[in-house]
Amino acid sequence: MPTVRDVTIGLMRELGMTTVFGNPGSTELPMFRDFPEDFRYVMGLQESVVLGMADGFAQGTRTAALVNLHSSAGVGHALGNLFTAFKNQTPLVVTAGQQARSILPYEPFLFAERAAEFPRPFVKWSCEPARAEDVPAALHRAWLVAMEPPCGPTFVSIPIDDWDRDCAPFSGRKVHAGRAPDAGAIAECGQAMARAKRPAIVVGAGVARDGAWDQVVALAERHSAAVLVAPMSARCSFPEDHALFAGFLTAGREAIVAALAHFDFVLALGGPMSLYHVEGSGPHVPDACEVWLIGDNHVHAAWAPAGTAIVAQCDKALDLLLAGPVPGARTAPAGRVLPAPLDGSVMTDAYVLQRIAALRGPETIIVEEAPSSRGPMHDRLPIVAKDTFYTTASGGLGHGLPAAVGMAMARPDDKVIAVLGDGSSMYAIQGLHAAVQHGVSVSFVVIKNNRYEALHQFGRHFGMQTLVGTQFPELDFCMLAGGHGVAARRATDAASLDEALRWSFAADGPTLVEAVVL
Template structure:
C-alpha cells in the first residue's frame, strides 16, 4: 500500500512557541507588561529577540504601549494580569479606544480545570470585563486556538477605526501543543468612492469661503503633508477639531485658523461666514458642554470624511464619506484643481512676552519652553487647565510632534511619553504634565530611568485640579470641592525613583533647568511652581 503523506500534519509546537512565532511575523519585538501569577508560563524561556518593558502599574503599562503605537504607527503588544489587572488598566484602555490606538492585549486567566470552582484570581467574565472599550475580546474555547485568536486580534486592532483588543489566556494553555499560525498580509486601506470624492471636489470648486476642520486621524494616517497641500491648493482656512489628540496642521501656517471649542454654539460662531465645511479625520463634533441650535452654520454645506463608520452613523448633518484619511486626501488632491479664490487670513499668533519677572505664570512658562525646546522635540501633554494657553503659545509645527489623550481621562501622558520615546529613539521628549495629572501615574518615571530615555518631565504645579475649578463655572459654581492639592514634592518623588530634577519658580531658573535637562539626554524632572 502506498504511503499517505497527508497523515503527517504540520510540526506541532507549544502554544507559547506558536504565539511568539506569530508575534515576530507581525513585527512585534517587545511586550509592555506588569506580570501576575497567571501570566508566568507565557514567559518561560523568554526569547532573547524580545524585550519586556516593565511598568509599575497596569494603567501605566497600557499608556506606555499606547504612546509607542501612536508614535510608531504600528500595533503594540501588552500583557496584563487577570481580572484585577485588567480592571486597573481600564482607564488607559478607555483612552486607547478613544485614541484609536491598535493594542493587542493578552490577559491571564486561571487554569481551565479550576474555572468551574471560581478560583482565586480568576476572571469571571473575561471577555465582558473590558467592553465596550475594546473592539473585540475572546477567551478561546481550546488552548490550541490561542494563536489563531491572537492573529485575529491583531487584524481586528489594525482595521479602521483602529483600537485595542483583548485575548484572555488560561495559565495552562501555554504548554499545550498546537500548529503554528502564519502572519498573513492584509491591506487595511479603505478607499473612498469616486462619486463621493467628485461631490466634495465639485463643492470646493463652487465654494467662495470653504473651511477644513482636521482631526487626529490626519496625523495618525500619515496624511499631514498632503492635507497642507490640499489646504494651500484650495486657499481654505483650517481649524482643528475639538478634543484632537495630535498635531493635525502646522499651527503657524498662514491658513491655520485655530482650535474649535467643545461647544455647539462656539463652533457655529467660529465657522460663521463659511459656505462649505469639510471635516477630515475627526467626528462632527465632540462636545463637552450642553448646547442647542444647529451644529454648523445654516449657510454651509457639510462633508464629513472619517475612517470610523460609527462616527459617520451618528454624524448629525451633512454627507459622510468612510475612507482611510490618507487615501481620501490623496484622491481629493488628484481630483481638485487650483482655484481663483482670495486667501483667507488665519489666526494671529500672540507676541512673545518678556521673561524678566521674579515669578513665573503660565504664559511665561510656555514662552520659555517655546524658546528652549530643541527643534526635533516631541511634546506629550496632559495639563488640561492650561491647554488653551499651550495651543496659543507653544505651537506644534511638524507631524508626529504632539500627543495627548483624546478621552479626557488623567494619568495617560506621563507613561505615554515613555512609549513615544521608545518609538522615536534619540528624539528629545517633553512631557508637559499638570501636578494633579502626574499623580495618577508618577511611578512611570521608574521605567524611564530603567531605559535611560531622553524625557524632560515638566510638572506645571498650580497646586490643584484647576481644570475642574474652571469647569465649575459652567454650572454656576464658585470653585469645586476636593480640587486643591498641596504639599507634594515632585522632585523628591522623581529622585526616589532614580531621576534627577529641580524645582523652579522664576523664568530664568526654568531656562537654566531646561538647558540642563536637554543636555543630559536622560530622564530629568523640572517642577515649575506657578504663581
C-alpha cells in the same frame, strides 16, 4: 510537538510584537518561561502605566503593541487608559491571564469571570479561546482586528495551563485591510469645495494617523482655505505656524458655529468636528454652510449631527481631492492673531509654555496632559512639524506620563517633552520608574499649580466658587522624581525656568522640571 508558547512566540516575532509591556501576576508567568533574547519586556509599576506606555509606543511605531496584564484585577486597573487607547484609535493587543481550565468550575482565587466581556466596550474584539491550541489563532486575529482601520485595542484571555500544551504550527494570513473612498462622493465633495467662495478645513487626529499632513497642506494652499483644528484633537495635523492656520475649535456647540460663521464650505477631516464638552443649543453648523466629513471611523460618520460623511482613510481621499477640479481665484483668509509675548514677570502656565516653545527644537515631540493649560498651549506652544504632538483623545487622566515613555522607546532618536499637570502626573507617577529602567530621553515638565485647575475652571462654568477635594499643595515633584531615580529641578521664576529647561532638554536620559505657577 511545539508548545502553545513556542508557536505564539514565533507568531509574535513574525508580527513584529517583540516588545511586551506588562505587569504580570501568577497566571501570566508561564508565558515568559525561556523568554527569548531578541524580545524586550517593559515592566510598569501599575497597569494603567503599562497601557499608557504601550499606547505611546504603538502610536510612535504605527503598529500594534502587545500588553500583558493580570486577570481581572490587572485589567481593572488598566481600564482607564484602555478607554483612552480606544478613543485614540491606537492598535493594541491586550492579553490577560486566566486560571487553569481544570479549576474554573470552582471559581478559583484570582480567576476572571466573563473575562472576554470585562474590557468591553473599550476593545474592538475580545475572546477567551475555547481550546489551548487556539491561542495563536486568537492572537493573530486580535492583531489583524487591532490594525484594521479604524485601529483600536483588542483583548485575549489565556488560561495559565494553555502555554505548555502541545500545539500544531500556525501560519499567519495576509489580510489587506483598508477603506477605499467612494470616487463619486469624493468628486462631488471636490466640486463643492471648488465652487465655494470661503472654504475652510477642520483637521482631526485621523489626518496624522493616516500620514496625510503634506496632503492637507497642499489642499489648503490650492484652495486658499483656512485650517482649524477639531475640538480636543489628540494629534497634530497641520503646521500651526502656517499662514492659513486659523486656530482651534472649542468643544461647544455655539462656539463651533461662531468660529465657522464666516465660511460657506467646511471639510472636516479625520475626526469628529462637532465634539461637545458642555450643553448647547441652536444649529450645529452655520446656516448656508455646506459641510463634508471624511474619516476612517464609521461611528463618527453615524453620529455626526450635520454634513455629508464619507468613510475613508484621509490620505486616499485627499489624493482624489487633489486630482479634482481646480478652484477659481480666491483671496487668502486673514491669518491668526496671537497674543503678545509675556515678559516673565509672573510665572504662569502660559509663560512656561512660551519658554518651552522658545527653547525646544521644532522636531521634538510634545506629549501633553495638562488639561487646564490647553488654551495657553494653543497660544504659546505652536506645533510646526508632523508627528510631533500627542495627547489623550478620551479626556481621562493618567495617559500622558507613561505615553511619553512609550513614545521615547518607539522613537529613540527623538527628544520627547511631556507637558503635564500636577494632578495628571499623580495618576501615573510610577511611569518614572520605567523611564529610568530604559534610560529614555524624556523631559517631564510638570506645571504645578497645586490644584485640579481644570475642575476649578469647570466649576466656574456652573457658578461654583468653592470646590472640595481639589487642592494638593503638599506634593513635591522633585522628591517624587528622586525617589524613582530621575534627576529633577524646581523653577519658581523666569531665570530658574530657563536654566532648568535648558538642562532638561540637553539631557540624554529622563529628567523632570517642576515649574511652580500661580
